[in-house]
Amino acid sequence: MARNSSSRAESGMIPSGDIIAAVATAWGEGAIAVVRLSGEGSVALADAFFRGKRPLRLEPARRMALGYIMDGGAVVDQALAVRFERGASYTGEESVEIHCHGGVYAARKCLGLFMSRGSRLALPGEFTKRAFLSGRIDLAQAEAVLGVVRARGDAELVSSGRSLQGELSMGLKELSSSLTALRAEIEARIDFPGDVDDAEYASYARGVSAIHEKTVSLLGRCRVGLALANGIRVAIAGRPNAGKSSLLNAMLGSDRAIVTDIPGTTRDTLDAALIHRGMSMTLVDTAGMRDIDTARAGADMIESMGVERSRAAIGGADFCVLVLDASSPPEREDFEAARAVSARPAILAMNKRDLGIVLSGADTEKLGNFIAAVETSAPSGHGVNELKDALFEAALGSASPYDGMMATERMVSALESAANCVEEAARALDECRGADIAGSLLSEAAELIASLLGGDASEELLDAIFGSFCVGK
Ligand SMILES: Nc1nc2c(ncn2[C@@H]2O[C@H](COP(=O)(O)OP(=O)(O)OP(=O)(O)O)[C@@H](O)[C@H]2O)c(=O)[nH]1
Ligand SMILES: [Mg+2]
Structure with missing residues (x-):
């Protein structure tokens, strides 16, 4: 999955030098307003306007530096700036955050300065989309980010935090590898169907039933997460x-x-x-x-x-x-x-x-x-x-x-279909028939589960998912 994602990045889906910028905090009066930059060259762009003790590029990464945002000779705001190195930021790219005094105008002005030097306004969810494309997080984790943002109660926050931390991804990966291993074992025997005896069928059926139980248990927890989110x-x-x-x-x-x-x-x-x-x-x-x-x-x-x-x-x-x-x-x-x-x-x-x-x-x-x-x-x-x-x-x-795990309708419905495939495969094996049918059902289930981690998600799907985030997230 990570390999797949980084190959997207390498194939140019994130144009190098395409710096995105956005105000990451809510519009309105508040204590601070954060302006975010991401993309190769973000630090140099920030340094065009940030005046601290030393340029931001000479500051240690992930350490706040105090300075001023300057528009020519005029001070826009006193601000804290922090840089993140490629591979160690939210997006996985070189990034900068500028923490201005809260209020709409200074942050907007600061954003305008960055835009005047070639950055562009980020699309909704584009920072998180870049985190996914660079392989920092998988799709289940990316969707959990939205769960945390939208949480209205403790249980919902716990379930989103769990998915964000990777517990759902881990469960999905385990299911996927058990499915793949068992399918390979069953398919290896398909070439010699006459040799497959009842005891062997029964043993495969038990293995598939165990995977079915795990799928249903994960599905139950995702249904709880979905009910909490909705x-x-x-x-x-x-x-x-x-x-x-x-x-x-x-x-x-x-x-x-x-x-x-x-x-x-x-x-x-x-x-x-x-x-x-x-x-x-x-x-x-x-x-x-x-x-x-x-x-x-x-x-x-x-x-x-x-x-x-x-x-x-x-x-x-x-x-x-x-x-x-x-x-x-x-x-x-x-x-x-x-x-x-x-x-x-x-x-x-x-x-x-x-x-x-x-x-x-x-x-x-x-x-x-x-x-x-x-x-x-x-x-x-x-x-x-x-x-x-x-x-x-x-x-x-x-x-x-x-006990919930934050999940979306798409996830719940894919897990339901996967559980049905696995159940049908177990039934086929239990009735000592169709090892080949069971193999293809298990393969279908594995594909459904892989799709939840974002393995080969289409651009349309990614746009639909990240388009529901806010700008700056
Ligand atoms: N004793 C008693 N009176 C109740 C109870 N529930 C509602 N009432 C009374 O019944 C009357 C109607 O209550 P509402 O809540 O307006 O009833 P409603 O179903 O919303 O009525 P509409 O809006 O007209 O459709 C009021 O006088 C309430 O005080 C109850 O549990 N016990
Ligand atoms: Mg009434």
């Missing part, structure tokens, strides 16, 4: 006055949505985010499901728009919470709401428990299938934590969020 979107649906907005407020611990005893209080959808057990959840409060035909004249149009939006919110959610007023028997509108959520995995919130539950098991059964049912009371907060737990478990199962 978070979940939860639509809170139900008939008017069931207590949807009250439950949303109770789950958030703040009065985000308006609550009244007038049915039809919520007209528009409202998003609010929370983090529960390290998982980010976006809750969407919706307008009550009302039978529009029976709605009051005059309110029809707004209500029907609200109901349309509720349906769209349900369609865009990973999970739904169907809120019922459990202190009264189900009504026509409860069935309407239950039908609307039926296409999504849904949890039943039997609300207004404090008023006494009259809803029976038979009633809830008639409403449909739910992954869990929780009794809640919005004013006291009873059951609210259980409701959040039920959502968490619906997303992660019994896995601990701290």
